[in-house]
Amino acid sequence: MIDIADLRFLTALSSAPSLAAAARSLSVTPPAVSQRLAQIEDRLHLRLIERGRGPLRLTAEGAFLIERSSGILGELETLADEMAARAGRIEGPLQVIAPFGFGRLRVAPILSRFAGENPELSPSLVLSEDPLGAMRAGPWDVMIHVGRLPDLRIMQRKLATNRRFLVAAPSYAARFGLPQDPGDIAGHRVGVVREDRADATLWPLTGPDGSETSLRVHPVFACNDGEVVRAWALDGFGIVERSEWSVFQDLRDGRLIRILPDWSLPDADIVALLNPRAVRAARIDAFVNRLSVEIPTAAIPLS
Amino acid sequence: MIDIADLRFLTALSSAPSLAAAARSLSVTPPAVSQRLAQIEDRLHLRLIERGRGPLRLTAEGAFLIERSSGILGELETLADEMAARAGRIEGPLQVIAPFGFGRLRVAPILSRFAGENPELSPSLVLSEDPLGAMRAGPWDVMIHVGRLPDLRIMQRKLATNRRFLVAAPSYAARFGLPQDPGDIAGHRVGVVREDRADATLWPLTGPDGSETSLRVHPVFACNDGEVVRAWALDGFGIVERSEWSVFQDLRDGRLIRILPDWSLPDADIVALLNPRAVRAARIDAFVNRLSVEIPTAAIPLS
DNA sequence: TCTCGTATTAAGTTGCCGCTTAATGATCGA
DNA sequence: TCGATCATTAAGCGGCAACTTAATACGAGA
Known part of the structure; x- marks a missing residue:
């Protein structure tokens, strides 16, 4: 009989x-x-994975099995989630x-802190500047993102204005x-966070009018x-x-001051x-709720 | 994590x-x-089965779990069947x-014999005069039936004319x-197979014309x-x-002879x-094929 | 040629899980 | 009141499955 641990x-x-x-990963x-x-x-009396030189390749049977497995594993996971929710437990x-x-x-x-309050939780946090890549790389439940995002047709929840x-x-x-x-900026020393995917040197400013x-x-x-970059600014550069x-x-605390405060x-x-x-x-609901409570709090004091 | 053996x-x-x-049954x-x-x-941190006096009762959570399980277990079983089919194997x-x-x-x-030729097969044969009850009682793959059957909307295959x-x-x-x-029968000694569900003493005869x-x-x-009943007839009763x-x-072999051979x-x-x-x-296909080959053979010699 | 990374086979170890036995308690019916 | 059935707890055992170590083979790249 097929064992799901095998799947x-x-x-x-x-x-x-x-x-x-x-x-290694296991x-x-x-x-x-x-x-x-x-x-x-x-x-199974079947060869599932071609292992010659080069990368692993699934055989047709292997691909079929994996494909079908994903559905079953998903259902099982969902079932486990639902049972945990019925038990009113944050776990998994x-x-x-x-x-x-x-x-x-x-x-x-x-x-x-959240994990500390829920000892049965097994949290993992992956930090990545390439969120879409990370999404594809492994299983994930919640992805935090700052800024605009291409329309991914994924359910999202705003945690805080930023x-x-x-x-x-x-x-x-x-x-x-x-x-x-804004025109004066050209005469100043400017530092930017340069990431691959955004044009960091084009600032779309909106004036007071x-x-x-x-x-x-x-x-x-x-x-x-x-x-x-922040440290660089703090150092007065x-x-x-x-x-x-x-x-x-x-x-x-006055370590930094806003420039062009009328422009946004x-x-x-x-x-x-x-x-x-x-x-x-339940665990995801609870965690996102926690985030939506704690993240805005940190910013409220500032007008 | 939920284990399917548990399910x-x-x-x-x-x-x-x-x-x-x-x-006992396990x-x-x-x-x-x-x-x-x-x-x-x-x-699970949940009570699944109420076990007080009297019969076992599932709790709401237990019923939910069983309900969801059946789908998953079914899919898993189907998957195992399909993999076995791809391996061209008769097993399970x-x-x-x-x-x-x-x-x-x-x-x-x-x-x-079929099981002997396929050592990886685990056959079980349940004999029952109440096929519909047996169907409901436990899991089954093939049900052999002789005679008329209420329309069950179940796929069936005729194995032999009888x-x-x-x-x-x-x-x-x-x-x-x-x-x-037929009128002469009244003066003869008659034996019948009396089962609960059929009227064994009403013979619907069709004459040569x-x-x-x-x-x-x-x-x-x-x-x-x-x-x-057959033995009773063989003994000349x-x-x-x-x-x-x-x-x-x-x-x-002449131990019995047909009565009213022109009537059917x-x-x-x-x-x-x-x-x-x-x-x-595959195993079911193969077994039914075998039945449809071997069962008619036994009867062919008789015109 | 050497070395590194990969894949496999063989043999040995261990931890755990599921089971058994044994004993206790509860409930029901005779 | 006794006996039967059922459920549960505690303690201990054993098998096996998954893993490790060790050794071998192979290919690619430096």
Whole structure:
């Protein structure tokens, strides 16, 4: 009889480049994988995986089995979720994806506390600047995202409004003065967070009268880590554009001040995307609720 | 995580009147059942089965779980069947239901041989005079039936034509003579197979010219086992109505002779009913094919 | 040529899970 | 009141499945 542990095992194999890689990701030795696979193939009297040189390839039978498995495994997982929900329990795996900066600084502490209150939870947090890639890479329940997102037809929930500010340190203002108008920016030192997927040097500004300007800036400093850029600004090296969540305390405490406060950039709201596969699980509901309570709180004090 | 062995276990429990009864049908001791159930309930943090006095009762959660399980278990079983089919293998459980007489004398030997040729097959044969009850009682793949059947909307396959004859032993004919006309039967000794569900004493005869007569007989001997009635006829005690399959050899060898050979009774064809749940399994296909080859063969020699 | 990564076979170990036995308690009917 | 059936708890056993280590073979790339 087919065992679902075998189906899980095969599913893991099917998305691994080699048996050795699968062994590593399963935390066992290669022979364990090799002989377990051989055993399953023997039981079915079918070859499931072509393992010649190069990457693993599923045979037709293997592909068929994996395909059918996914449905069954999904149903079983959903069933487990529903039973846990009926027991009023927060338990089971909770796989969260978040961007590096926001994830490390905001999501991780909340998840950590949440897990502490629910000992039967098995949380995992994957930080990635490529959320769509991470989604495809492995199973996930909740993905936290900051900013605009292509329409993914995935259920999402807004966790907090998140404005974007132009900021600089007082020491910078003292040395170089402050721009009074977007046009003045060109004469200033600017730092940006340069990621692959966004045009970080084009700032779409909206003026106090509603007029819109696209400002192309020429950064003197760039980094793909927002915290590094923030530190650079804190050190008085220039003007940067950062999210409210990132610099809110700096602004409150006067370590940074807003530049062109009458001009605004489009919001980069914080949203949670929910995997449709698991939307109805109690643990996910509870965690997203927690996020939606705790994340906005941190920003409220600032007007 | 939920284990499907647990789901099978719970499904077995759900159709048992008591834990002790379940233990017997699972071939284990009562504590094994009790503690395994307790363990599952602990894991889910839910009570699944109310066990007070009287019969077991599922709780709402238990009923929900069983309900959902059946779908998953069914899919898994179907998947196993399909994989076996792809491997071109005859294997797995094969659960056959057949009536007592025909099952014991005709189906059992064929199934026995079929299982011998396919060592990975786990056959089970349930003989029952109440096929519909047996269908409901447990899982089944193929049900053999002789005679008319209410329209069950179940896929069926005719295995053989099976006529019904009026027969008697030559010794009886020598002592009492033979009826030349249905009307003569009234003066003869008649034995019948009396089952609950059929009116065994009303013989719907069709004459050589196509005329139809319903003949009410008054048996001097009755039994619910066809073989006993046949033996009674072989011993020269009277005239009985029997299926071709049952008396074909007796007729061939002259131990019995046909009475009113120009008159016929409605056929009681031999059919296989296929459980829609498992129609596409290779082992079932193969077994029914085997039946449809071997069963008619036995009767062909007789005109 | 050497080395590294991969895959497989063989043999040995271990942990756990499911079972059994034994004993207790509860309930019901005779 | 006794006996029978059922359910449960506690304690201990055993089998087996999954894993490990060790050894071998193969190919590709430096």
